[in-house]
Amino acid sequence: METFKVVFDSLEWQEAMPGARFKIFSDGKKQMRLLEFTSEFVEPNWCEKGHVGFVLNGELEIDFDGKIVNYIQGSGIFIPTGTFTKHKARSVTPSVQLFLVEDV
8 A cells, every 4th residue: 555545456355244345444543445235235233333435336225223215326425323323234236336434
């Protein structure tokens, strides 16, 4: 990595679970993730982590405890941390790719 530059093409994909993989850069406080879900991905538990990011391609659906919100390509994502924003994501299209910036 060059100073202040992250080259995602040089990072290896890591499998999170079936249908979900990511590339990650972390400085120990913040992380950037390139994340890909396929239609095979099923989130087993509610996520309470905060996420800030962008849908690069595809369409994502997020279930906020019964309230469904769709995010198409080009949509921004801003989910604060907490139980009041617990959520589960799934890919509406065969795959969806996101860029996220998160606290570690």
